Amino acid sequence: QVQLVESGGGLVQAGGSLRLSCAASGSIFSINSMGWYRQAPGKQRDLVAAITRVGSTNYADSAKGRFTISRDNAKNTVYLQMNSLKPEDTAVYYCNTAPRGLADWGQGTQVTVSS
Numbered sequence: 001q002v003q004l005v006e007s008g009g010g011l012v013q014a015g016g017s018l019r020l021s022c023a024a025s026g027s028i029f030s031i032n033s034m035g036w037y038r039q040a041p042g043k044q045r046d047l048v049a050a051i052t053r054v055g056s057t058n059y060a061d062s063a064k065g066r067f068t069i070s071r072d073n074a075k076n077t078v079y080l081q082m083n084s085l086k087p088e089d090t091a092v093y094y095c096n097t098a099p100r101g102l103a104d105w106g107q108g109t110q111v112t113v114s115s
Contacts, residue, residue, distance in 0.1 A: 002028050002103040004095055009109030012085055020080040020109055022095030028103050035098025036069060036080045038091035039108075049080060050098035062088075085113045 008020040020036065035050035049069035050058045057069055068081040078095055092108040094101075 004103060004106035006093060006095055006106050006109040009093060009111045011112045011114065014086055014113055014115050016085050016113070017081070017083045018085065018111060020082070020093055020095075020111075022078045022080075022106075024076050024078065024095065025103075028097055030073070030076075032097040032102070033099070034071060034078045034095060035101075036067075036078070037094045037096060037101065038089075038111075039094070040091040043091075045094065045101075047099060048093075051078065082111070085111075087113045087115045089113050 002025045005023045006020060008018060010018060012018055033050055033052045036048045037045050038048050039045040048060050048063045049067055051069045051071050059067060066084045071078040090111060090113050092110050094105055094108040096103055096105060
């Protein structure tokens with residue numbers, strides 16, 4: 001069974017930074033592009049950043065210049081470094097395959113940015 005386990009969220013002041021981690025089953029990690037998604041209360045889940053198996057990246061406009069996605073193929077882990085956080089970044093963050101989440105969604109990790 002494919003598992004995705006996100007961690008690293010928390011409460012941070014505006015302008016601060018967080019680094020999210022996602023441990024993924026090798027069966028999906030090794031053959032797929034991976035992405036970070038986020039879902040704010042009352043809103044749909046959106047793709048924020050994606051990385052291919054060989055490291056090419058793509059970002060939503062809201063994340064460009066502030067977020068950096070990376071992956072460690074040896075550890076089956078994908079990361080999201082988030083800098084210059086804004087209150088509008090507050091959401092539950094999930095990882096999954098990209099550009100569509102094909103695996104069962106994990107529990108996500110809550111990111112709350114205070115103003």
